[in-house]
Every structure is written in structure tokens, then in C-alpha cells.
Amino acid sequence: MKFPGQRKIKHYFPVNAGNRFDRESVAFSHVNTYVTGIDQNLVDITARVDDELLAEFELQKGASQLMDSEKANLLYQRLQLNDAIEDEFAGGTIGNTLHNYSIIADDSSILLGVMSENIVIGTSAYRYLCNTSSKVDLTHLQPVPGAIGRCFALITSDGERTFGISPGQMNALSEDYISEAVIADASALLLCAYTLADESLPIYGATLKAAELAVKHDVPVILTLGTRPLVEAKRETFARFIRDYVTLVAMNEEEAEALTGHADPLLASEIVLDMADLVLLTAGPEGLYLSGYGDRSLLRKTANPIRSGAIADFNAYEFSRPIRRRDCSEPVKVYAQIDPYMGGPDKIHNTNGAGDGALAAVVHDMTANHYHRTVLPTSSKHVKPFLTYSSFAQVCKYANRVSYQVLIQNSPRLTRGLPEREDCLEEAYWDS
Numbered sequence: 001m002k003f004p005g006q007r008k009i010k011h012y013f014p015v016n017a018g019n020r021f022d023r024e025s026v027a028f029s030h031v032n033t034y035v036t037g038i039d040q041n042l043v044d045i046t047a048r049v050d051d052e053l054l055a056e057f058e059l060q061k062g063a064s065q066l067m068d069s070e071k072a073n074l075l076y077q078r079l080q081l082n083d084a085i086e087d088e089f090a091g092g093t094i095g096n097t098l099h100n101y102s103i104i105a106d107d108s109s110i111l112l113g114v115m116s117e118n119i120v121i122g123t124s125a126y127r128y129l130c131n132t133s134s135k136v137d138l139t140h141l142q143p144v145p146g147a148i149g150r151c152f153a154l155i156t157s158d159g160e161r162t163f164g165i166s167p168g169q170m171n172a173l174s175e176d177y178i179s180e181a182v183i184a185d186a187s188a189l190l191l192c193a194y195t196l197a198d199e200s201l202p203i204y205g206a207t208l209k210a211a212e213l214a215v216k217h218d219v220p221v222i223l224t225l226g227t228r229p230l231v232e233a234k235r236e237t238f239a240r241f242i243r244d245y246v247t248l249v250a251m252n253e254e255e256a257e258a259l260t261g262h263a264d265p266l267l268a269s270e271i272v273l274d275m276a277d278l279v280l281l282t283a284g285p286e287g288l289y290l291s292g293y294g295d296r297s298l299l300r301k302t303a304n305p306i307r308s309g310a311i312a313d314f315n316a317y318e319f320s321r322p323i324r325r326r327d328c329s330e331p332v333k334v335y336a337q338i339d340p341y342m343g344g345p346d347k348i349h350n351t352n353g354a355g356d357g358a359l360a361a362v363v364h365d366m367t368a369n370h371y372h373r374t375v376l377p378t379s380s381k382h383v384k385p386f387l388t389y390s391s392f393a394q395v396c397k398y399a400n401r402v403s404y405q406v407l408i409q410n411s412p413r414l415t416r417g418l419p420e421r422e423d424c425l426e427e428a429y430w431d432s
Ligand SMILES: Nc1ncnc2c1ncn2[C@@H]1O[C@H](COP(=O)(O)OP(=O)(O)OP(=O)(O)O)[C@@H](O)[C@H]1O
Pocket: 251, 252, 253, 282, 283, 284, 285, 286, 287, 288, 339, 340, 341, 343, 344, 345, 348, 351, 352, 353, 354, 355, 356, 357, 358, 400, 403, 404, 407
């Protein structure tokens, strides 16, 4: 696997500068890592629409919502008639994150979900397979006799995306297709709130089984919250699930407010830290926040100016590395924030998937840490079971950079990794 943001070799390798053994054991060892995750497999049908069309089809702007197949077919016909469809491309919040992880980390991932057993050229299933990185292992998917899901990703002129979901058989995933071996050896298990929305669906049971196995095998569970109305409707259920199973929660500001009642990102993160160990909160043009725990004796002071918001001096220890609360002798909440990379792209056509991109970067840093610990358990990097390889501040930079890449591509799935060097930046950007 590639190490995250290998811009400053000195910063990442060798860990103990000049130690030839360390360098060689890293270079020559063949440790296989991968992450896994469960998704409602679907394709994104991206189309440009106006607010009137959203109103006509009773779609709540900015949210993800289910549509019955009659309405979905009518919408599809209308979009075709208006020549509004830009793309039909593999989507799904976890599918995107695994794909992007595999692209930026050059490492494997295993996708769990359903796939049509008969693939016909041009169908959603066909497109899904065509647009997924070959590093994403699709051999554990459950075959189903019908179609996978369709997600109408409707983009309005303000760049906002609204999702209408026609589920097909995307929720048919049975717990029989959740293999203990796959979960036990993974560096992380990625889940989304969407598969926890309806207890009567098979995919709900599959998600619960995967989460239980992950906890049994001490594999970090990562939960991304999906969409505000769902979090509002299931607030208590999700809070309980997070307390019981989740290490890292990823969400945007709206989902954070729905979960905690706080619109302020720092206050919302503080509350979520009482349920989980690490919180990624993306805030669109305000950048993103990464919050978690540091152990008091291992805290590292920032060299950046100290900042205050709803929490005073919140970034004081952003150079520390995140660790689970239970692994701290004296846990201290640590916060970091970063503005959009380069201020964000000049023009944003479509923000779809920018949050998934940020999460893929955090997952990459966590997996790099797992890999390094497996190869070099005696390294000074592993005096404690840290969750990431890099500091809060560094992970923020990386997540922000990957989001930017998604935004300039206008598509949630990256076609290639990040450039090795940032020509537009001074090397110093990657220090610290
Ligand atoms: N308007 C913007 N200007 C600059 N940067 C942006 C803008 N919107 C998003 N970003 C960047 O993308 C990151 C993630 O964006 P956002 O908070 O919109 O994610 P999200 O709502 O979870 O997206 P999705 O659910 O579609 O994946 C932000 O942290 C920021 O770095």
C-alpha cells in the first residue's frame, strides 16, 4: 500500500531516521491489508434539474429519499426527454469510499452487498462493475435475480445535490453473505446509516452481524450518517448503535445537528465524542473538523496559532495522534479544523461525494497505521494503540485534499490517485 500523502518522505519513512532495518522491513515485507464495507449497491444517475422539478416529484432538496418505482420511471423518462442526464455511474456512499480508498491507497478493499446475477450490457449492474476499481474485490457479493438500486442524483444550479432512490433489490443482502473471516482480517469495517434505516430489511440484519463481528475481532467500525432526515427520524437508534459499535463517525454539519441538536461543529463533535472515539465532520465551504482523544502524557502542542470557537483553544493539541478513549490513561478531547484546500475550486458544479472522499483519506491513514503496526510492532510509533498514522492536523490536510480532488473531478469516484507532488504548493504545506 502507498503511505498517505507520501510527500515528505522523512515525515513518513523511515520512522526512526537512519534505521536501515526499519526501512527494509517496510519495503520488503508483504503484509496484505484491506478494508471492507456494506453498501446498498446502486448507480448514480446524475442530472441537472431546477427547483420546480424537485417540487413536482416531491423531493426534499439536499436530502436522500426513497421513491417508488412508478415515480422513479416517470422521473427517468422526464430526465431523458429533457436531455438532462449527464452520467450514469457507480455510486453508493460506501461503494464510493471503498473505491476511493483503493485508488488513493493502491490497496484492496472488499465490497459487501448485492449484484444482479445476470449482467446485461447497459444495465445498472453492468455500469456498476465497469466503474469500480479493480482493487475493489467484488467476489463476496450476493447474487440477486433482479436489478441493483438507482440513485437519481439531481444537481440544482446552486451545486446542491438531491437524491431520489429507487431501491431495486439493493436491500436483499442476507447475513449469510457476511463472512467472519472477511471482517476479522480487515483493517476497518465501513457502514452507512442507510442500511440501518429499516429493521425489517435483510440488509439491516447483515449490517448488525458485521458490526458484531467487527467488535468481536477488534476491527474499527466506521459509520457514515447519510442524510439529515434519516438521522432526525432515527436519532436514538443511531446514538445507541454508535455507542455499542462505532469507533469513527463521519457526517456533515446537518447530520451532526440532527444527531446532537448542535449546529456548531465543535459542540456537535464534543457530544459525539461521548459516543465514539473519532469524529469527522465535513462542513462544505467551512472545510472540515477531525476530533477525538489524546492521552494526556502523549499530547503534542500545535505549532499553529491557537484558535478558539465554541470551545476555547480547541486546536491546542492538534499535533497529537488519535487514540481510543478506553486506551488512554487520562483521555483529553482534541480538535482540529482546516479550511478547504486552496480555498476550494474556482467553480463547483457538483458537491456529490466530497464527504465520501474525505472519509476515504481518513480510512487510508488508519489503515496505514494498522499496516505499519503489523510490519513494525516495536516501532516507537506504536507505544500505544493509536488509531491513525498521522496527527489530527495532518489527517485533516489529507482529507481536505482528497475532497478537493473529488470536487474538481465533478464525480464522487476518483479516476486516479493524488499527484505525487503538489506543484502549486510549497513543500512546507505538508510539514508538521
Ligand atoms: N463550497 C465548497 N467550497 C470549498 N470546499 C468545499 C465546498 N463544498 C465542499 N467542500 C470540501 O469538501 C468537503 C466535504 O464537503 P461536504 O461537507 O459538502 O460533504 P458532504 O455533504 O458529506 O458530501 P457528500 O454527502 O455528497 O459526500 C469539505 O470539508 C470541503 O473540504
